[in-house]
Amino acid sequence: MNLSATDLDEVTAVVLAPNPSPMTLEGTNTYLLGSAGVGEVVVVDPGPDLGAHRSAVEAALADRDAAVAAVVLTHHHADHAAAAGWARQWGATLHAFTPALVPRDAEALLDGAVLRRAGLAIEAVHTPGHSSDHLCLRVPATDVVLSGDHVLGRGSTVVAWPDGDMADYLASLRRLAELGATALYPGHGPVVDDPDAVVATYLAHRREREGQVLAALAAGDVTPTEIVLRVYADEDPALHPAAERSVRANLEKLMAEGRVRRSGDPDGQEVGLV
Ligand SMILES: [Zn+2]
The missing domain is CATH 3.60.15.10 (Ribonuclease Z/Hydroxyacylglutathione hydrolase-like)
Structure with a gap:
């Protein structure tokens, strides 16, 4: 066996x-x-x-x-x-x-x-x-x-x-x-x-994260790194680089929707609410 x-x-x-x-x-x-x-x-x-x-x-x-x-x-x-x-x-x-x-x-x-x-x-x-x-x-x-x-x-x-x-x-x-x-x-x-329940949880999780990203911007964060440190403060720091990719994905979506804009800083890192 x-x-x-x-x-x-x-x-x-x-x-x-x-x-x-x-x-x-x-x-x-x-x-x-x-x-x-x-x-x-x-x-x-x-x-x-x-x-x-x-x-x-x-x-x-x-x-x-x-x-x-x-x-x-x-x-x-x-x-x-x-x-x-x-x-x-x-x-x-x-x-x-x-x-x-x-x-x-x-x-x-x-x-x-x-x-x-x-x-x-x-x-x-x-x-x-x-x-x-x-x-x-x-x-x-x-x-x-x-x-x-x-x-x-x-x-x-x-x-x-x-x-x-x-x-x-x-x-x-x-x-x-x-x-x-x-x-x-x-x-x-x-x-x-229970795929239906888990997919629903994933969708809710993404909505929650998007809300947290918007709240972080409202609180004055301007870079993806700052947002990660606030939103993912309770997560294992080993996951922060991956979390930053997801935050950047969130920001790209919000920019495509016209809800977030780039600040025009030289590095192109900074963003803000529209
Ligand atoms: Zn993979």
Whole structure:
């Protein structure tokens, strides 16, 4: 019995990568998708290029007597995609929304495309916001959505400005809600059993953060760094650089809406309420 992989349902197993951090929670979840007895799996997010993780994934493959038919990246961030090169070594195809962003030759998997491998149909749903190339992957056989870094198993995610976009992110949350998934399998953290409630919480969290950013500006903060120190004062300082990306994403959205303007300082850092 291979203990490196955990079965989540009849077609999905997860292997946790040993890359825990404040950003990645317990580590990156690498998913293996495949119908029983087909002898193939699709690997979603091979994760960090670590020997111990590769051994764990390959032990799970051996345990299932399965070969890798395809590797799919939810997005290009290194904690999900650094091991993309394993696809070629496994003789598998590699798929991503924006091949130019990933480190290896990949085939474009565009919104609405269906990958038919390992006895399954896996539907690509473009959900930009966390990153421009983010995909959620819907598995109709189980009504589950693999949510990557769009929605995590715990806490909230980063809108990684400038590649990430807050208005896109909010639209992608609404799109995820419309999929009506019974569960989300996130890129980090545990399974989300109540997707509707969690997506509603994420939307409320973003509204709250936007209100806090506006309040910080009203209180006299003028730079993203000042806003982070006020709004994220209770958070682990290790998360502040990521928080600053989300604050910048908030400010870009508010500027696009005409509610915030640049102050015209030489560094282009300062902003204020309109
Ligand atoms: Zn990411």
